[in-house]
Amino acid sequence: MATPRPNQRIGDTAWSKMPKVNGELFALTYGSLVTQLIKDFEDLKVVNQQLDNMGYNIGVRLVDEFLAKSGVTNCADFKETAEVVAKVAFKMFLGINVEVSQWNAEGTACSLLIYDNPLTEFVELPPSAYGVLWYSNVLCGVLRGALEMVQMRVEAQFVKDVLQGDEVSEIRSVLCSVLRLSSLELKGMIEEAMGDEYKED
Template sequence: MIKDMDTTEDVNKQLERLGYNMGIRLIEDFLAKTGSGRCLDLKDTADKIQTAFKMYLGVQPNVANWSAAGDEFSFILDTNPLTDLVEIPEDLKNLKYCNLICGAIRGALEMVQLEVQSWIVQVKLQKYFHHNHE
């Protein structure tokens, strides 16, 4: 992708799109395997996303930084399998490799009629994601 696209920002957008397409497909598998019903609120959504992280990535993020309105929260990953075997060279320090995860969350939730924004807050470690419900 880096060779095919003009800017790191274009690559970041493409990574998010790839994740989005994965999320669209993963949600059916998740619902079938867990028997989950409709989310009751955003806290329930966060719990189910934690379960999905455990199922598909083998890690469980901590939920933190809830907004006063209860419509935003963060996931904090102590370990991230997407970054364990990846080294990003200094000249690509703006590459957001974990945009795949942000896109997967957005795609999966959109398929269950929940529109969200998801982004990486702490780019340096690429282990800190933030979400809010629009």
């Protein structure tokens, strides 16, 4: 039997320590959220944006918990960061293993391949939503928000989805810039993203 790689071991350990939520309840709750957004906005492209925005705010909040509970140290570059996201973060919070592939020559763009997505349990999209609604788009927002808090500005978008007939769900992630922020600027970014609850009296 092959020995698990370091990031995989870290992810497995972190997952074993996390409180668990019933998978069926989790999927149905997320499904209810998406359904309500569709009713509220009707335009599926707007729903995609709303899911991305929600995910961004979640990602901003998850960083502290991730760093505290995973024990992961600073990553040297975007490639190392992507591996940590795939093997540790996805495992820690969703209990799934994600594969990193299709790097560009510069090491600034890659694909995250999701074979088992707990958000899509019990879901079947109508053909009219194919190519328009990215049902799990909240995950793209989570990536953006979390990585921005560690000073990496990225673009993330689904390019494949098992709900649309693809064999695997694929998030294409592109590093746009590495932020060089002072502590004051970073504090301001966090306050803007998290709202009044973060601000000190």
